[in-house]
Amino acid sequence: MTRRPTAEGRRPANQGPKAAARNRTALIAAAREIFAEHGLSAPLSAIARRAGVGQGVLYRHFPDRNAVAAAVLEENVRQIEQAAAAEDATLSVVLGVVTWHMTESAAFVSLVHAETANGRVGTHAYARDLSERVERALRGLLPDGHRLGAANDLMLAVAMVSGAVTGPTREEQEHRALAAWRLLGVEVGPVRPHGG
Amino acid sequence: MTRRPTAEGRRPANQGPKAAARNRTALIAAAREIFAEHGLSAPLSAIARRAGVGQGVLYRHFPDRNAVAAAVLEENVRQIEQAAAAEDATLSVVLGVVTWHMTESAAFVSLVHAETANGRVGTHAYARDLSERVERALRGLLPDGHRLGAANDLMLAVAMVSGAVTGPTREEQEHRALAAWRLLGVEVGPVRPHGG
Incomplete structure (x- = not known):
């Protein structure tokens, strides 16, 4: 260079x-x-x-600012899809990537959640679309008989963990996310970005 | 009259x-x-x-609007405290009251969460104070050896369930809240206000 x-x-x-x-x-x-x-x-x-x-x-x-925020969310989902498409992908490894994005983007997740709860339908449809893509990526990796195998339990668990991701520091957010997965009895690999 | x-x-x-x-x-x-x-x-x-x-x-x-919102949250917590102070209170009954307030005030819970995640410290201290009051009310009812008996698991579970409370209708929000408690393996009584 x-x-x-x-x-x-x-x-x-x-x-x-x-x-x-x-x-x-x-x-x-x-x-x-x-x-x-x-x-x-x-x-x-x-x-x-x-x-x-x-x-x-x-x-x-x-x-504008919304376009930047949307691009980050879009890229988060794309990275989760890539992690799930890797040849040696396992549910636990990809949940680690999902958790990394949750903690890295805690402010966003909450915002989407707040806007959804406030009934802003545009955001809702957008959030649902992203959520469906994450679900598809994860569902392909679900082993038979997994604890989260039933109908909506997979994304319900993801929403539950995202609700736990609070705290003043990144470390505390990650700590709480992992404690939440533990409470759910779900094994999660290292919390890191795809390829990171 | x-x-x-x-x-x-x-x-x-x-x-x-x-x-x-x-x-x-x-x-x-x-x-x-x-x-x-x-x-x-x-x-x-x-x-x-x-x-x-x-x-x-x-x-x-x-x-102003914030004062109205704060008064609702304050009253939610007061009702949870009253439910917990009732002579025949059980954890499951009071968790039903907590869940009622979560679904009834889903927009708030998300807002407090979003503001906390966005690092607005004033809101954070206020939310923590309310959260500590709910924890005190619930902790007194925890049976020995309960699944949520460890250090921070009780309020972590409450945060997780609040993360699950989304959806366009009150019914769907309540349905998801109950599914979340089920995933956590925690028994919850009827979802209703204290005295309701």
Whole structure:
């Protein structure tokens, strides 16, 4: 790599479709971190800075805050699907990935939940779509006779664990998530991102 | 009773400290219903109307929307404490009352959860205080060797069930709450308010 950071610590603006895809990926990863650290009302400029791009680049990809948040959720689900599609995937490993996203995106999960409970139907349909994709990814890995094998128990358990993911620090959130899975009698692998 | 509804279907304005207490109680009950039906952004005028008082009376008791919401949560916890203090109280009966408040106030529970996850510390301290009161009320009823007897498992389970309380209708919310308790292997009595 011959490119060097600019004086502001940013990489020079990327151009072309490959660079655009790279910027988008960096923005989504940065948004997940910034939202997790500072909540959903964190300034978008902080996201652009963390991703190493200018704010103009951010707005080229995402017209507003909701679009950024939706992209993070979408990417969470995509990573869960990828983890479930891996050749050596097991339910416990993928539940570890699900749990990582739950704790990393605790603020989101709650927001979607709050908006659903408040009856905002648009959000509800969107949340249901994402939830159905997670369910499909997990259901294919359910061993026969698993404790969560009955009709809706799988996603009910996921919702229950997401309800437990509170606390001031990431560590406490993860600790509570694992305690919740234990209470449900469900084995969960290491809490980490897919490929992480 | 000699008082009659006015033309607008309201009872005439109550006066004096007893009437003030009666109005406050009616406003809180109305707020719980209206928020459950229409979400937390429902017009306060609808709450006053449901309680059968004028908006001026509402504002005399509650300076703003947050004050109304806080009063509902406070009253929820008070009713749980009363249920737990009853002579024939059992854990399962009181968990039924807790579950009733969870489903009746699903929008709130999510909001408190979302604000906590978003790191709004004021709300966090307030939510923790309410949560500790519920824990004290329930802990006194835990039989020896109960499944939720270990350190934080009791309130973890309550948080998990509250995470499951979603869905477009009250019936579905209650159904999911009961399914969640079942998954946890915890017996829960009828879902109803204290004294209801």
